[in-house]
Amino acid sequence: MRLARIVATSAAVAATRSRKQKTTELGALLRDCAPDEIPTVVAWLTGVTRQGRIGVGWRSLMALDAAPAGEPTLTVTGVDDLLTRLAAATGPGSVAERKQLLLELFGGADESEQHFLRRLLTGELRQGALAGVMADAIADAAGQPIDLVRRAHMLTGSLPQTAALAVFGGAEALGAVGLEVGRAVAPMLATPADSLADAVTSLGPELVIDYKLDGARIQVHRRHDDVAVYTRSLRDITAAVPDVVAVVRELDCETVILDGETLTLDADGRPRPFQDTMSRFGSAAEHGDDPAGLLRPFFFDCLHLDGVDLIDRPLAERLAALDTVAAALRIPSVRSPDVDAAQRFFDDALAAGHEGVMAKSLDGVYAAGRRGKAWQKIKPTHTVDLVVLGAEWGSGRRTGLLSNLHLGARDPDGGSPIMVGKTFKGLTDALLAWQTDEFPKHSSGRDGHTVYLRPEIVVEIELDGVQRSSRYPGGVALRFARVVRYRPDKTAAEADTIDAIRAMLP
Template sequence: MQLARVIETSAAVAATRSRTAKTALLADTLREAAQGGDPRLTEVVADYLAGVLPQRTVGVGYRGLSALPDPAEESTLEVLEVDAALESLRGLAGSGSAAARSAAVGALFVRATGDEQRWLVGLITGELRQGAGDGVLMPAIAQAADVPEVLVRRAVMLAGYAGPVARAALDGGAEALEEIRLEVGRPLRPMLAGSEPDVGAALAAASGAEVALDAKLDGIRLQAHLDRAADVPVRLFTRSLDEITDRLPEVVEAIAGLDASTAVLDGEVIALQDDGRPHPFQVTGARTASSADPATLATRTPVTTYLFDLLHLDGRDLVDEPASERWAVLQALAPGLSVERITTTDAARAQAFFDDVLAQGHEGVVVKDPQAVYAAGRRGAGWVKVKPRRTADLVVLGVEWGSGRRQGWLSNIHLAARDPESGELVMVGKTFKGMTDAILTWQTERFLALETSREGHVVHVRPEQVVEIAYDGVQTSRRYPGGIALRFARVLRYRDDKGPEEVDTLDRLK
């Protein structure tokens, strides 16, 4: 199969807003890949359609892709040729590897057309946006292989990625999917939490049943795998399934100290101050960033390990066990590492616990159903996070044209607060979250009417429109002139009752 065929499907999926049409397009291409005779082709095509590299990383970033050769006039690249080239690229290391990597990039891209070059850059850098997320790819795999979608979802949870599951489904059907099991050393998708605005709403959703409340820490989600028989006994993975074992030696030591031969644990790591209060998130984030140099880790702020779930222990898979059973086994295994938790039906006690967690400087709580199985990879009622919502009124300075499903709409808005000393409006972040189709339609018309100039995909506008933004926190930033950035900012509503002179100040955000 030619790479151009995958890109054609990618573009068609990005151009339609119909979930049914997206699923059908993906299923057709997956079937075509399966007819190629090489199961590896199905796996690679599925990963490519998901915007994922099968190799996860190939050691090349934006800088290595900044000076590409002139594109080819005709499309000749085959999918498996590209896969082999990227696999070879990943294996380059040691003396002379930089030059060899540059030559390998050139050899691949000189055969790519302009469209293929742009698509490959997006794939390699992780910036490919084509509208083929899990919500359509998993049903497409089920449709292409004529298997139940529930089997596909469970297999993807356990395998971590859709590519190997597509290969199994189209090569071996439902029977092959049922053979996919949790493997110690291979990360599985983490369970995610829904959200409620307050503790009362979270308890109301439980309809009076007993719930557990975990302290929610503003750290780094971590999945720890212990296998004493492996060459690397402890391996650590982030929620995006990236391995960061070499960046957290103190966590490796803590997991290695558990009385178990094999285990898979779910938890959080966070940097704490001497008084037990958390450092700003960036301090923890610096320990796990891809730019972190393992040689300097001894000089960095240590992190503390907190565990809140156990998915496997000494040959026993626990993902299908009730949460209460998993927690009991975890408490027996790692009492000193378990996160703070209460179990109650009492709304007053739950609120008091929430208030105490906030007083300690943490984010909030996660309300959990003690009977829930570990439903990885999607948000559901089993876990519900509750955090205090912070809001700010800010003014829009510019907007970026959307891509994929948002093609043709102005989407990502540039946000500014007022500097109380100079009176200037100063940028403090961007967001494209919280926007319905109605909001996107309205803001496209509104901001085109306020347009003052354009720069690439950015439309600069007169600073007149105020927007109410919800955000989780504020962190220092060298990216924005205000020296701060909002974390997880999302649109609540546009405010026509306020003018730009009434927006919040930098001091208030700080």
């Protein structure tokens, strides 16, 4: 298949907000692909290359002097082979080799193909083919049940691999996918509760309430002495967290998959600021035996233990397994409380320096990668994770500093983030200095007052609520928004959606 067909489909998908139309366009493309092309095309149209990161940045591409070809001739297989060579180019002489490969690639591409490739290689390709839409398209193209495709994607963590299974193996191959120790699965997510009382009433009486720690989400896999640690975005950070690995190696088991959080603690056991936890990733060795420099793991779920997969078992069974292997590392919790007991537990969590609590149904299974009512989070204030779209230059004492933030909510259908407000409140001198230095590295353009950013940076915003507004395209605006912290542990694909913001309307 010609690359030009992929480029045309990408443009068509970007041009519509209809999920059905996106699925139709993608499904038609996949049906026309040769079977061995499908994993590559699926990867590209979800914004990544099959080879992963290949070390090509904006500066390299902007400095590239390659005139567009007169007509499109590139093929999917040819481009994929060239990207494989590019990813393999390392060591002495690699700079010149990589430049020559890029010239070969871009010299063979017409103008629209160059634009597509430039965005693909720099992580800027966002035409709306998010995981959910692509999963629908795979099911449509392969003629397989969508539930089977979604489950296979959940357990493999890879849409290209899921597409290959659907096309080459059909329902039997999709259904055979199970948990695999050492292969990360998408984490289960929580829905904000209207109130603690509502959560207890809707989930009770068979529920458990956990502290909601102010840490970084981790998923830990262990097979004998081999331990792997993943972030919420499934990034492997094993080498960066030796203190967590050491703790997990001490557990009395052969194989296990645990879900939890990691954070740093003060000498008195209180959590240190979230920024301290994030700064310790990969730096624990620098702190030696200093307890403040250690990342401490705490777990709230067990998906596998000693050969038994638990992901489809009720939470009550998963917690029983967790208690047999890591009871000392379990997040503080209370089982089957009434509203008054839950409120006391919530107050204790806040007094101990934590964010709030999580209420969970003991009957619920682990719905990886999805938000559902089986897990509900309760905090003392409304907070949302939004994407920074730009920042305005400050005035007065903030002259020369990037200050007022433009904030966007994620489009659940995969389009560009949708602006919902601005704020300069909550920005400390340290944050102002940081974002003035950092934001230009993510710039997509600027005018006399504003630096506009590629949607890559996520910020946690506290607000008093939302209101209807004709000023912003989503029809809703934040009320009294203020910055809590930046979230380097989250990508723009994990920000809160415009639907979640609209659901907060009175």
